[in-house]
Amino acid sequence: MTASQDSFIAVTRFGLGAKQGDFAAVQGDPRSWLEGQLKPEFAQNPALNGLPSTMEAVQHMREDAQMKQQAKRDAAATQDEASKAMFAGKIKDAQQELNQDYIKQVAALTRASVDSPAPFFERLVQFWRNHFTVSITKQQDRILVTAFERDAIRPNVLGNFHEMLRASTRHPAMQIYLDNFHSIGPDSPAGMRQNKGLNENLAREIMELHTLGVNGGYNQKDVTEFAKILTGWTIDAQGQGDGSGFFFASRQHEPGSKMLLGVNYNENGVNEGEEALSAFARSPSTAKFIATKLARHFIADDPPENAVAQLASAFTQNNGDLIPVYRRLIALDEAWQDPLAKVKTPNDLILSLLRATNISGAIEDKKLVGAYRMLNQMPFSASSPAGWSDKASDWIGAEALLQRIDLARFIARAVHTQFDPSDLLENTIGPVASKDTRLAVAHAGSAQEAITLLFSSPEFQRR
Amino acid sequence: MKNLILSRRKILQGIGCLAAGTMFSGIRVAFASAPVDERFVFIILRGAMDGLNAIPPYGDPNYQSARNGIALGSADYKPLDNFFGAHNNLSAFADMFKAGEAAAIQAVATPYRERSHFDAQNVLESGGVQPHVINDGWLNRALTLYGSRKDSLGLAVGQTIPLTLQGKVAVGTWAPSAQGLPDDTMLLALDKLYQHDALFHTALAQAVDIHGIADGDLGGVEGMKKIGGGKNLQNKEAMEQTVKAVGKILSDPKGPRIATIEIGGWDTHAQQGTDKGPLANNLAALDTGFGALKDSLGEHWKKTVVLAATEFGRTVAQNGTSGTDHGTASCAFLLGGAVNGGRVIAQWPGLDSGRLYQNRDLAPTTDLRQLAKAVLTDHLHLAQAEVENKVFPDSSDLRPIDGIIRV
Numbered sequence: 001m002t003a004s005q006d007s008f009i010a011v012t013r014f015g016l017g018a019k020q021g022d023f024a025a026v027q028g029d030p031r032s033w034l035e036g037q038l039k040p041e042f043a044q045n046p047a048l049n050g051l052p053s054t055m056e057a058v059q060h061m062r063e064d065a066q067m068k069q070q071a072k073r074d075a076a077a078t079q080d081e082a083s084k085a086m087f088a089g090k091i092k093d094a095q096q097e098l099n100q101d102y103i104k105q106v107a108a109l110t111r112a113s114v115d116s117p118a119p120f121f122e123r124l125v126q127f128w129r130n131h132f133t134v135s136i137t138k139q140q141d142r143i144l145v146t147a148f149e150r151d152a153i154r155p156n157v158l159g160n161f162h163e164m165l166r167a168s169t170r171h172p173a174m175q176i177y178l179d180n181f182h183s184i185g186p187d188s189p190a191g192m193r194q195n196k197g198l199n200e201n202l203a204r205e206i207m208e209l210h211t212l213g214v215n216g217g218y219n220q221k222d223v224t225e226f227a228k229i230l231t232g233w234t235i236d237a238q239g240q241g242d243g244s245g246f247f248f249a250s251r252q253h254e255p256g257s258k259m260l261l262g263v264n265y266n267e268n269g270v271n272e273g274e275e276a277l278s279a280f281a282r283s284p285s286t287a288k289f290i291a292t293k294l295a296r297h298f299i300a301d302d303p304p305e306n307a308v309a310q311l312a313s314a315f316t317q318n319n320g321d322l323i324p325v326y327r328r329l330i331a332l333d334e335a336w337q338d339p340l341a342k343v344k345t346p347n348d349l350i351l352s353l354l355r356a357t358n359i360s361g362a363i364e365d366k367k368l369v370g371a372y373r374m375l376n377q378m379p380f381s382a383s384s385p386a387g388w389s390d391k392a393s394d395w396i397g398a399e400a401l402l403q404r405i406d407l408a409r410f411i412a413r414a415v416h417t418q419f420d421p422s423d424l425l426e427n428t429i430g431p432v433a434s435k436d437t438r439l440a441v442a443h444a445g446s447a448q449e450a451i452t453l454l455f456s457s458p459e460f461q462r463r
Numbered sequence: 464m465k466n467l468i469l470s471r472r473k474i475l476q477g478i479g480c481l482a483a484g485t486m487f488s489g490i491r492v493a494f495a496s497a498p499v500d501e502r503f504v505f506i507i508l509r510g511a512m513d514g515l516n517a518i519p520p521y522g523d524p525n526y527q528s529a530r531n532g533i534a535l536g537s538a539d540y541k542p543l544d545n546f547f548g549a550h551n552n553l554s555a556f557a558d559m560f561k562a563g564e565a566a567a568i569q570a571v572a573t574p575y576r577e578r579s580h581f582d583a584q585n586v587l588e589s590g591g592v593q594p595h596v597i598n599d600g601w602l603n604r605a606l607t608l609y610g611s612r613k614d615s616l617g618l619a620v621g622q623t624i625p626l627t628l629q630g631k632v633a634v635g636t637w638a639p640s641a642q643g644l645p646d647d648t649m650l651l652a653l654d655k656l657y658q659h660d661a662l663f664h665t666a667l668a669q670a671v672d673i674h675g676i677a678d679g680d681l682g683g684v685e686g687m688k689k690i691g692g693g694k695n696l697q698n699k700e701a702m703e704q705t706v707k708a709v710g711k712i713l714s715d716p717k718g719p720r721i722a723t724i725e726i727g728g729w730d731t732h733a734q735q736g737t738d739k740g741p742l743a744n745n746l747a748a749l750d751t752g753f754g755a756l757k758d759s760l761g762e763h764w765k766k767t768v769v770l771a772a773t774e775f776g777r778t779v780a781q782n783g784t785s786g787t788d789h790g791t792a793s794c795a796f797l798l799g800g801a802v803n804g805g806r807v808i809a810q811w812p813g814l815d816s817g818r819l820y821q822n823r824d825l826a827p828t829t830d831l832r833q834l835a836k837a838v839l840t841d842h843l844h845l846a847q848a849e850v851e852n853k854v855f856p857d858s859s860d861l862r863p864i865d866g867i868i869r870v
Binding site for chain 2: 179182183184186191196197198199200201204208214220223343376383384386392393394395396397398399400401402403405406409434436437439440444445449452453456457458461
């Protein structure tokens with residue numbers, strides 16, 4: 001194993017791909033370079049200051065809903081076709097504005113990651129935001145998803161898993177995405193009055209996807225009981241809460257004791273849910289589930305058992321504190337073997353292209369975000385609460401590969417006058433570049449073609 | 464390595480023919496003499512479709528009461544027989560049903576009995592009895608049973624390959640894309656660049672094959688923009704345009720024979736609606752796909768079977784948010800000129816509360832593998848013993864449904 005291969009792994013697998021000069025900076029001690037990024041100051045990425053806070057987003061959501069309701073009422077109240085069209089146009093304009101805001105915010109997050117001096121920290125943010133998936137497939141979440149990353153994920157990435165789980169579960173974006181905000185205890189005052197009831201979506205996915213894992217030892221009865229426990233956990237739509245966006249509506253809470261995973265929870269309002277989340281966070285099933293996902297993300301699609309066991313024990317020994325888990329990960333030999341074991345997801349690929357070429361400041365928001373759309377991985381739009389896949393077989397098919405090559409061509413067209421292709425090769429994949437790739441880049445008919453091939457090469461497409 | 468070399472040769476053959484301007488016919492030399500002339504399309508309905516409102520059992524005395532709040536009214540469906548109906552938005556399906564070339568199967572499920580989407584889809588696609596026990600897909604294992612030319616028989620519609628088509632046999636993917644293939648110089652360079660990376664090389668070779676058949680029919684860049692690159696098949700227009708091209712690819716005498724299409728958006732936990740709403744919209748998109756497949760397959764429709772199935776059904780009763788939660792049995796659709804249809808196949812378990820699975824879900828009475836096995840044996844002419852040996856292990860006690868394919 002050479003030092004330069006370790007640099008490549010540190011920068012590409014743990015980080016978000018090489019910027020010019022990264023290999024030289026890391027060369028001395030790649031592991032220390034990674035450990036140096038596990039500092040709370042990196043959570044305060046100044047590029048994110050412009051993003052709305054959760055309370056601002058909730059306020060915006062409320063105003064948006066009120067405006068649209070009013071416009072609908074106004075439209076219904078008038079017979080005049082031109083007025084009706086005017087009100088419909090108002091709704092459409094508001095929707096367009098939301099879409100533009102969302103694009104602006106995703107572009108800001110992208111630039112924050114690309115420009116960050118702590119790309120390993122940024123990768124961890126993206127790992128966790130995918131673990132706790134929220135999605136704009138729920139229309140109202142379009143306003144809330146970036147606030148979710150800002151307020152629920154980032155501040156907790158270097159903290160304790162239990163805190164991140166709490167922040168995610170309480171966040172309005174999650175409450176909306178998995179339908180819990182309007183889940184109502186059938187025997188609660190609100191349930192009796194409105195004849196409404198449970199929605200078990202969030203309860204199930206917290207156990208299956210956020211904590212215990214599907215084989216974590218729960219059954220349908222547990223899901224239903226946990227759904228009862230979570231009734232009343234909702235959005236602070238009226239500004240009555242503590243400023244976090246969360247509100248416990250006791251009128252919606254199912255009264256009585258609940259039996260979850262063999263433990264009796266006496267009626268205790270919001271504390272029942274708090275206790276349940278705490279129990280999930282402490283479960284060995286959760287440790288194993290999180291360890292498996294981390295090992296899959298940082299080592300191989302089929303993660304080695306030893307690595308999973310090591311990470312799980314670090315998680316358990318430190319009661320879910322995450323920094324010691326990341327330290328154990330950095331110390332694992334398995335993470336420093338096969339430098340090309342993982343295929344970059346589209347998100348990885350886009351960020352690494354932007355880092356390699358330093359052009360994210362020069363691309364307008366819409367085009368920047370268009371790259372995600374082109375490769376089928378728009379941030380915050382995973383098609384299921386399991387989030388994006390972390391396996392090559394789900395990302396590389398004929399069509400997906402053509403899109404990747406096309407993106408490479410697009411970027412090469414934009415930058416080919418600024419870079420010498422062989423310098424760019426050394427600065428991005430130098431330590432692992434194969435003979436095939438070196439030949440292809442050297443023999444290409446033009447700089448643009450050479451850079452297209454470099455960015456399409458297996459070494460650039462993998463991590 | 465064999466696949467790699469084969470694919471590589473295909474690309475190089477194609478490039479060798481460039482001078483004559485017959486690139487694709489050159490590549491497709493390898494497509495000659497398909498071992499099967501029948502077509503099969505597997506549509507995966509991701510998210511758990513509410514089969515009780517797609518094919519409502521309106522004749523069940525408990526249908527209205529058990530589904531209070533979300534049951535279809537009598538104006539919201541067309542009767543298929545004196546017990547089951549089809550949601551109004553399944554009009555193309557209902558027409559095919561009347562013409563005897565479509566069937567619905569009710570109260571059907573995979574062997575999976577928990578309620579995780581992801582595990583259930585794993586069972587639906589892998590063909591195992593438990594999730595995550597088999598690492599490849601049942602449809603890919605079916606392809607392994609064809610001796611010759613099997614590498615060009617399968618096609619996944621979309622950017623990537625769903626589990627059901629993943630496995631030993633190489634399959635193509637196709638989705639409408641504005642760009643098409645890179646130019647020929649670039650293709651040749653990429654072919655070399657990927658020669659020691661089997662994953663990337665196979666994907667490239669597949670792209671060359673399929674685009675040779677499909678491109679040029681979708682109105683170029685403008686056409687693609689209009690249908691959003693075919694990524695969202697819940698959109699009726701995108702579904703229609705995409706599926707028309709799929710029909711064309713499957714009609715090509717040297718093209719693939721077996722395809723998968725995926726459509727999501729069935730997870731209707733809230734406000735699922737009856738005659739209108741998210742479920743109704745999704746059914747309309749699916750039905751558009753059914754119609755477009757029939758139209759675009761033309762004369763090949765008579766040799767075609769389409770199976771549309773979901774990972775599990777939804778609760779019989781509505782939940783607290785005017786939707787339904789994860790359930791067990793659902794319905795599946797079987798259509799095509801080769802289907803002996805015009806009937807709803809069901810050992811109906813009933814909807815009174817004593818008959819429900821775990822007191823909440825439609826109880827499964829048919830195993831989806833019985834349907835899939837009938838398609839593989841009666842339609843695709845694979846030997847039942849081989850299907851039970853290689854495709855659906857632990858299924859020998861499950862009889863393929865009799866007489867569902869025209870002979």
